[in-house]
Amino acid sequence: MSSNPYSAPQLPDAHSSDFQPALNKRYKLDRFFEFLTWIATFVGLLVLMMLLYDVISDGASRLSWQFISSFPSRRPAAAGLLSALVGSIWLLCVTAILSFPIGVGAGIFLEEFAPDNFFTQIIEINIGNLAAVPSIIYGLLGLQVFSRIMRPITGGPSVLTGGMTLALLILPIIIVATRESLRAVPNSLRQGGFAVGATRWQVIRNLILPQAIPGILTGTILALSRAVGETAPLITIGALTFIAFLPPLSLEGLQTDFTALPIQIYNWVSRPQPEFHTNAAAGIIVLMVVLLTMNTTAVLLRNKFQKGRI
Amino acid sequence: MTNIANPTMISDSQPHLQEPALKMEGVSIFYGSTPAIREVYLDIPAHQITAFIGPSGCGKSTVLRCFNRTNDLIPGAKVTGNVFFRGVNLYSKKVDPVEVRRRIGMVFQKPNPFPKSIYENIAFGARINGYQGDMDQLVENSLRRAAIWDEVKDKLKDSGLSLSGGQQQRLCIARAIAIQPEVILMDEPCSALDPISTLRIEELMQELKEQYTIVIVTHNMQQASRVSDKTAFFNAEATEQGGKLGFLVEYDDTVNIFTNPKQDFTRDYVSGRFG
Numbered sequence: 001m002s003s004n005p006y007s008a009p010q011l012p013d014a015h016s017s018d019f020q021p022a023l024n025k026r027y028k029l030d031r032f033f034e035f036l037t038w039i040a041t042f043v044g045l046l047v048l049m050m051l052l053y054d055v056i057s058d059g060a061s062r063l064s065w066q067f068i069s070s071f072p073s074r075r076p077a078a079a080g081l082l083s084a085l086v087g088s089i090w091l092l093c094v095t096a097i098l099s100f101p102i103g104v105g106a107g108i109f110l111e112e113f114a115p116d117n118f119f120t121q122i123i124e125i126n127i128g129n130l131a132a133v134p135s136i137i138y139g140l141l142g143l144q145v146f147s148r149i150m151r152p153i154t155g156g157p158s159v160l161t162g163g164m165t166l167a168l169l170i171l172p173i174i175i176v177a178t179r180e181s182l183r184a185v186p187n188s189l190r191q192g193g194f195a196v197g198a199t200r201w202q203v204i205r206n207l208i209l210p211q212a213i214p215g216i217l218t219g220t221i222l223a224l225s226r227a228v229g230e231t232a233p234l235i236t237i238g239a240l241t242f243i244a245f246l247p248p249l250s251l252e253g254l255q256t257d258f259t260a261l262p263i264q265i266y267n268w269v270s271r272p273q274p275e276f277h278t279n280a281a282a283g284i285i286v287l288m289v290v291l292l293t294m295n296t297t298a299v300l301l302r303n304k305f306q307k308g309r310i
Numbered sequence: 311m312t313n314i315a316n317p318t319m320i321s322d323s324q325p326h327l328q329e330p331a332l333k334m335e336g337v338s339i340f341y342g343s344t345p346a347i348r349e350v351y352l353d354i355p356a357h358q359i360t361a362f363i364g365p366s367g368c369g370k371s372t373v374l375r376c377f378n379r380t381n382d383l384i385p386g387a388k389v390t391g392n393v394f395f396r397g398v399n400l401y402s403k404k405v406d407p408v409e410v411r412r413r414i415g416m417v418f419q420k421p422n423p424f425p426k427s428i429y430e431n432i433a434f435g436a437r438i439n440g441y442q443g444d445m446d447q448l449v450e451n452s453l454r455r456a457a458i459w460d461e462v463k464d465k466l467k468d469s470g471l472s473l474s475g476g477q478q479q480r481l482c483i484a485r486a487i488a489i490q491p492e493v494i495l496m497d498e499p500c501s502a503l504d505p506i507s508t509l510r511i512e513e514l515m516q517e518l519k520e521q522y523t524i525v526i527v528t529h530n531m532q533q534a535s536r537v538s539d540k541t542a543f544f545n546a547e548a549t550e551q552g553g554k555l556g557f558l559v560e561y562d563d564t565v566n567i568f569t570n571p572k573q574d575f576t577r578d579y580v581s582g583r584f585g
């Protein structure tokens with residue numbers, strides 16, 4: 001009995017007997033690897049589900065409008081994460097505004113303009129290395145350079161300092177994502193553009209970028225999601241945990257102290273009272289909603305741009 | 311002729327018929343340190359069709375790319391010797407490669423339409439080069455001349471990539487014509503076409519040579535003998551390093567190459583008895 005799923009009807013005997021197809025064995029190997037990949041997916045999902053269940057069962061009851069619209073407090077029942085949520089959103093905007101143009105610009109330069117020589121290869125290797133540097137190192141850099149040396153501009157451990165530190169942190173990721181997306185655009189397209197007398201920038205702007213932008217955006221938003229969840233560098237630069245005001249929406253607002261969701265959560269988790277642990281779980285749910293919203297935006301943006309190009 | 315904002319040494323006067331449109335003097339081309347083609351001397355007459363033939367990998371495309379400086383875009387590619395376009399050295403410092411490429415158009419071996427609408431595929435090159443005339447008219451004319459208008463006139467907004475391979479190639483030819491170059495370089499433009507479209511392209515080339523100078527690379531001996539006025543036969547020899555080095559074997563009127571070649575090599579190749 002053959003396990004070949006396409007067994008009936010049988011083909012007439014082959015003319016050449018130089019081949020031993022061993023279909024049974026090959027199909028078995030197929031199913032074996034299918035099973036392995038299924039297990040891998042299942043394990044991943046299971047762990048994720050358990051985490052989600054744990055957090056939601058702990059924190060869902062605490063979620064309320066009061067929780068989202070209140071400032072932190074010493075009494076767990078009155079505490080909320082308004083300043084942390086607003087701080088995170090502020091931070092995200094500053095980070096995005098700083099890192100997107102610099103990262104994409106650097107990516108375009110390195111991929112499309114820079115000659116391939118020893119110098120640019122050194123830069124390339126170093127950018128790869130920077131992406132792997134632990135985030136606390138960026139925090140130390142931010143503390144010294146942005147928070148201390150540049151204090152007159154940044155105002156100390158402020159939103160601006162935090163945003164600049166996080167922007168540095170995700171810059172290598174954005175540069176690498178940009179370069180990968182540009183590299184995926186076939187060279188024949190560039191040649192076609194040059195052959196009709198386009199300059200380098202015209203080729204990039206009109207032919208290459210429209211193809212690469214979905215990938216660039218996806219990479220950027222995933223990098224930003226990473227920035228939103230970062231705790232260590234923010235604590236290192238000296239972000240506060242107890243902020244009972246909202247930064248004003250102005251340039252001075254950039255220089256005010258701030259707190260962010262991961263810091264608030266970290267702070268609540270490290271308190272002894274169990275009520276604060278419930279608050280932390282609820283905070284994690286809010287953080288996850290923010291991340292989920294961002295990732296959905298990434299997918300939607302990508303689909304929109306992919307539909308836009310023909 | 312449109313005004314050129316960017317001054318170059320290329321003059322705009324009518325070509326003298328005696329003067330070759332393109333001229334190569336001792337041109338050698340390297341990829342990195344590996345030589346790909348050595349010492350080519352070649353005069354390409356204006357308003358005629360010149361065919362490049364020769365076995366695969368002997369460097370025909372490489373030589374062709376020299377004429378519009380697209381070799382500049384390949385990292386490590388190096389050209390030595392002189393290439394003249396109507397008497398002006400294309401590789402002189404004062405010549406702007408972007409302007410060279412508008413004046414010397416190119417159709418590639420593999421069709422590479424832009425991922426834009428059919429209309430935009432034609433209009434793009436004209437627009438970036440500051441075309442002042444009626445764009446709709448230019449698009450229609452270019453598509454008509456490339457023998458593809460009837461097939462696409464009702465779907466100009468569709469993607470250029472939605473066309474069949476042969477249609478894409480004709481779209482690329484239309485795109486090359488649209489910027490009104492003086493020379494059109496064609497790298498096996500018919501290798502993806504059916505016999506009927508091939509015939510149309512060949513008729514088109516006959517028509518175009520009134521206005522343009524055409525250089526075509528082809529593997530099709532019949533095509534070379536049918537359409538071209540002059541034929542250059544390239545071949546490659548093994549080098550000591552184990553690579554292959556291309557060179558020009560013979561260059562003459564097409565009739566002579568196909569009926570009375572001077573080299574035995576050429577005779578064997580055109581009669582299909584090569585190697």
Ligand SMILES: Nc1ncnc2c1ncn2[C@@H]1O[C@H](COP(=O)(O)OP(=O)(O)OP(=O)(O)O)[C@@H](O)[C@H]1O
Pocket residue numbers: 341346365366367368369370371372373384419554556
């Ligand atoms: N971009 C490149 N980088 C390095 N070497 C190249 C490059 N393009 C071509 N070559 C080398 O140059 C030689 C000539 O290639 P070319 O493409 O000019 O041949 P061809 O005559 O056009 O061949 P075909 O008829 O198959 O198109 C080949 O040995 C090839 O390996």
Ligand SMILES: [Mg+2]
Pocket residue numbers: 370371372419497527
């Ligand atoms: Mg070729």
